[in-house]
Amino acid sequence: MSRETPLRCVVSDGEKSRQRAARLSLGVGLLSLAVAVSVTALVGSPPLSYQYVPLALSVVVLGLPHGAVDHLVLPRARGDPVTRRSLLLVGLLYLFVGTAYAVLWLLAPVHAFALFILVTLVHWGQGDVYALLALVRADHLKTRTSRLLALVVRGGLPMLVPLIAFPAQYAFVAETIVGLFDPDAVAALEPMFSPAIRTAIAIGFGGLVAFALLRGFFRTGPDGRGPWLVDATETLGLVVYFAVVPPILAIGLYFCFWHSLRHIIRTMLVDSVASTALDRGAIGTAWRRFARDAAPLTVGGLIVLVGIWLSVPQTPASVADVLAVYLVTIAVLTLPHVVVVTLLDREQRIWSP
Numbered sequence: 001m002s003r004e005t006p007l008r009c010v011v012s013d014g015e016k017s018r019q020r021a022a023r024l025s026l027g028v029g030l031l032s033l034a035v036a037v038s039v040t041a042l043v044g045s046p047p048l049s050y051q052y053v054p055l056a057l058s059v060v061v062l063g064l065p066h067g068a069v070d071h072l073v074l075p076r077a078r079g080d081p082v083t084r085r086s087l088l089l090v091g092l093l094y095l096f097v098g099t100a101y102a103v104l105w106l107l108a109p110v111h112a113f114a115l116f117i118l119v120t121l122v123h124w125g126q127g128d129v130y131a132l133l134a135l136v137r138a139d140h141l142k143t144r145t146s147r148l149l150a151l152v153v154r155g156g157l158p159m160l161v162p163l164i165a166f167p168a169q170y171a172f173v174a175e176t177i178v179g180l181f182d183p184d185a186v187a188a189l190e191p192m193f194s195p196a197i198r199t200a201i202a203i204g205f206g207g208l209v210a211f212a213l214l215r216g217f218f219r220t221g222p223d224g225r226g227p228w229l230v231d232a233t234e235t236l237g238l239v240v241y242f243a244v245v246p247p248i249l250a251i252g253l254y255f256c257f258w259h260s261l262r263h264i265i266r267t268m269l270v271d272s273v274a275s276t277a278l279d280r281g282a283i284g285t286a287w288r289r290f291a292r293d294a295a296p297l298t299v300g301g302l303i304v305l306v307g308i309w310l311s312v313p314q315t316p317a318s319v320a321d322v323l324a325v326y327l328v329t330i331a332v333l334t335l336p337h338v339v340v341v342t343l344l345d346r347e348q349r350i351w352s353p
């Protein structure tokens with residue numbers, strides 16, 4: 001993408017705030033991967049109870065709060081005031097889309113779970129495409145096709161590599177989630193973890209990752225290979241990370257320090273107050289503003305969690321069950337969140353190069 005594209009001015013007026021945002025997301029992201037991979041390689045997989053910690057923290061730190069400013073981001077990105085009408089529209093979106101998906105969990109939990117994996121793949125992929133374009137200025141992703149390819153690669157890494165590398169833990173979490181709704185339906189998940197399916201995914205997805213990186217390499221623009229190198233480092237780093245670190249831990253850390261951090265930074269850049277603060281290097285000011293903006297609807301998310309806890313047919317009885325209730329809550333909240341982020345993508349011309 002050339003430096004003159006509209007994205008630049010829509011995303012942020014300040015070059016300094018963009019650079020700070022890029023350094024923060026890349027630095028924290030890669031550091032988290034490196035620490036988790038090194039610890040796992042040196043001392044082995046941490047005990048299961050420790051693996052839950054990042055997901056437990058994500059309830060209040062970065063994870064759940066990252067979507068809790070959805071009612072503010074679109075008006076801010078458009079330079080419009082936040083009005084009662086704009087708040088109501090986002091509220092209704094969450095109410096209808098979230099409720100419809102909650103009903104699907106009750107009626108067809110296996111399908112609802114498959115949809116959860118697909119939605120997460122798309123959503124985490126779209127988040128990284130934004131970061132590559134707006135923060136890293138990836139000029140090897142000029143066309144919509146190359147961006148779609150990047151979406152599938154980046155979203156596929158957290159959803160597919162653990163399935164290949166850690167089928168037992170993946171199956172355990174999947175079966176616990178579906179079991180909350182219908183213990184008899186759990187058997188329908190079995191084929192997903194068969195060696196044949198996993199081998200096919202490994203070959204197909206591995207080929208796609210290699211193809212996307214090579215294609216990008218040959219499409220780097222006049223700015224040199226810097227952005228492509230960032231893309232390749234992140235991609236290969238994530239491959240190793242999800243292949244080595246057990247998924248409950250890996251996804252917990254990724255959710256907080258990769259996806260949510262990047263999205264929060266994105267919300268700061270569309271907010272004139274926070275992005276001016278970032279420009280000045282006043283990172284604390286930007287964070288305090290985010291925390292204040294996100295607090296009320298993070299509490300709202302917790303109320304949804306309680307509602308789902310009370311609605312699941314099987315009473316949660318173990319730590320794994322509690323995680324499963326939390327993941328269903330995330331699923332139900334993520335579907336409307338994806339709609340908001342897709343509208344934000346449109347506002348920032350992520351898909352119309």
Ligand SMILES: CC1=C(/C=C/C(C)=C/C=C/C(C)=C/C=O)C(C)(C)CCC1
Nearest residue numbers: 116120169170173174247248251330334
């Ligand atoms: C924890 C975990 C899983 C799923 C996590 C998912 C799907 C999380 C989605 C989070 C979202 C959508 C956050 C919003 O941005 C797997 C892969 C079943 C396997 C093992 C552990």
Ligand SMILES: [Fe+2]
Nearest residue numbers: 066067263337
């Ligand atoms: Fe998100």
